[in-house]
Amino acid sequence: MPIVLFIVVAGLAAVQLLLRIYRYVKSPLRAVPGPFLARFTDFWYFQKLREGSFEVVNKKLHEKYGPVVRYGPDRYSFNDQTATRTIYGHGTQFAKSSWYDAWSSPAQWNLFGERNIQDHAQYRRQYQNAYSMSSLVEYEPYVDECAELFGQRLSELAQGGVPVNMGHWMQCYAFDVIGCITYSKRLGFLDQGQDIEGIIYALENSPRYSTLTGIYPSLHPYLFRLNNLVASSSSKARGVGYVINYTIEQMQEHQASAKILDHEVDDEEGDKDEDKKTRSGQSQGKARDFLSKFVARHVKDPDGFGKYHIVQGCANNMIAGSDTTAISLSAILYYLLKNPRCFAKLREEIDRQHTDKGSQSRSRYFSFKQSQEMPYLQAVIKEALRLHPATGLPIERIVPAGGATIAGRFFPEGSIVGVNTWIEHRNPHIFGQDANDFRPERWLSDGAEKIAFMNRHWIPFGLGSRTCIGRHISHLEISKLIPRLVRNFNFELSPDLAMPESSWGTANFWFVKPKNFMVRVMARNN
Incomplete structure (x- = not known):
């Protein structure tokens, strides 16, 4: 029986290989x-x-083979300044590839x-008002x-x-x-200085699972169950489940305490209402966290915005939002410390901002508005996120019906195409011959037309209709913390x-996370 099984498996593998060769030749x-x-x-x-x-392998591929390279039988990576707009621009019909299936529970959706x-x-429209620029002032406290x-x-x-x-x-x-921001409560990471309920541990392993399983998405329904079975036996690996359960507990607490008796408007005119509230500075006693807004929307439209929407919105905040921001903050500090001249220049701007505008400016907090008035700070942030965007794999899309011409070559429908942000951000034709160098001044002194051109290719939060929905929140967190630290x-x-000549170690499983970013901290004598 084992011999028969082996022959069958080997025969199927041989047929599959022959089909692959035939498709390649044709x-x-x-x-x-x-x-x-x-x-x-795809192995x-x-x-x-x-x-x-x-991200390193991808760069070497383009250095060796040119602006268009294959990294699978039907997977193609681009290092061409015209490719991003073709693939990801607003109105394009390039859907995400099946690799993304492994980032959701089987038979359930999430926004990513x-x-x-x-x-x-449709899903994005239901959430986006809570992430609008006009909501940022609410979240500053x-x-x-x-x-x-x-x-x-x-x-x-x-x-x-x-x-x-x-x-x-x-x-x-x-x-x-x-x-x-999500629950009006800290989970206690800063209080304890350690992982809470295995959340960090789980978020180290979950992207690894999805990144690898996404190559063979048909296995995801089976491996997902097995992965959960293994995780349930480990107290360290229950982190994602803890976030879900915590969200449900907070939902119940919100309903019990009647925090949303005065329902918020959260529809197509929500941004206008948010602007009015922001300008007046009045919250009228309402809870302003994400959970309150999501629950309010659910009460207003229980069929269109169910409890699953609430759980997904809150959990995605915790899982995706924390990684992107933490990586970006680490990258900014790392590049500043590797470039002491830039650190000193930024500190000079921050100190000047802190003392030039009277007692209000000398608060121990930096307001978001103040951070936007510091051009070198914003240039440092942009430059660090250019050299170390949070994600480091090709952002895969499927060529739609009828095919498409990308970087001067025609790709038939069904082809998987993508641009890796790490490749786009280090393209010398876009960012200059010093594209591998940390030079914040490029965002201030290269001329308005050149800066506008670079901005169109600065995509740490994605591009087009799939841009990260939480990018404004991340920018708020970064812009307020960095000047305080410096x-x-x-x-x-x-x-x-x-x-x-040294550089820090990283691990790339979609998110490019630093490893052992060891720093000695010293209080500054003012």
């Missing part, structure tokens, strides 16, 4: 260069993903993993609360005099801020990172 894209194994199987991509540094363009647009506690923790760490993992502490800050503390990289 393919109009057979001339697209790339690794030999990648011409016939090459799978293996490279397992290594956790595909939803592949249907029309369904995604939550950010200030966590920034104050973070400052206290750093002062305590400074007294110890030993390097600490700033990547971990940035993650703690990001989790507690998004917890406050003003109040001195930092020193650990000796191995401080060496001129």
Whole structure:
């Protein structure tokens, strides 16, 4: 019996291989260069993903093969300044590839993993008012609360005099801020300085699972159950489930305390109402966190915006929002410390902002409005997110019916195409011959036309209709914390990172996370 089974499996594998070879020979894209194994199987991509540094591999592929390369039998990566608008521009019909199926629970949707363009647009409309620019002022007190506690923790760490993992502490800050904004409550990461209920542990492993399983999405329904079974046996791995259960508990608490008796308007005119509330500075006693807004919408439209919508919205905030912000904060601090001239220049601008405008400016908090009045700060943020965007894989899309011409080559419908932000952001034809260098001044002194051109290719939060819905929240958290850190503390990289030719280690499983970002913190003597 085992021999028969082996023969059957081997026969099916041989047939599959022959089909792959036949399709490759007949393919109009057979001339697209790339690794030999990648011409016939996705296993090459799978293996490279397992290594956790595909942003580096992707760059080497383009250096070797040119602006269009294959990384699978029907997967194509682009390093061409015309490709992003063709693939991701507003109104295009390039849907997400099946790789994204592994980012959702089987038979359930979420905003990130939803592949249907029309369904995604409908879901996004239901959420987007809560993430509008006009809502940011409401969320500032939550950010200030966590920034104050973070400052206290750093002062305590400074007294110890030993390097600490700033990547971990940035993650703690990001989790507690998004917890406050979502539920009006910190989850306690900054209070305890450690992982709460295995959330960080789970979010280290969940992207790894989705990244690898997405290459073979037909296995996802089976591997998902197995993965959950293994996770349920480990107290460390229950983090995502904890977020879901915590959201449900907070929903019940909101309903019990009748926080939403005065329902908020959350429809197509929601932005106008938000502007009025922001200008007047009146919240009229209403709870303004995301959960309150989502519950209010559910009460107003229980059929169109169900309890599942509430859970998904809150959980996505916690899971996706924290990673993006923490990585970006770490990248900004890292590049500032690797470039002391830039750190000194930014500190000079911050100190000037802190003292030039009277007693109100000398508050221990920096308002979001003040942060927008510091051009070098904004240039530093843009430059760090250019060199280290939070995600580091090709953003895969499927060529729609009728095919499409991308970077001067025709791709038939069904082809998987994508641009890796790490590749786009280091293209010398866009950002100059010093594209690999950290130079914030490029955003201030390269001329208005050149800056506008670079802005069109600056895509750390995506592009088009699938742009990260929480990008404004992340920008708020970053813009308020960085000037506070630079003003109040001195930092020193650990000796191995401080060496001129050294660079920090990262792990890329969609999110490119720093590893052991060790920094010594010292309180600044003002």
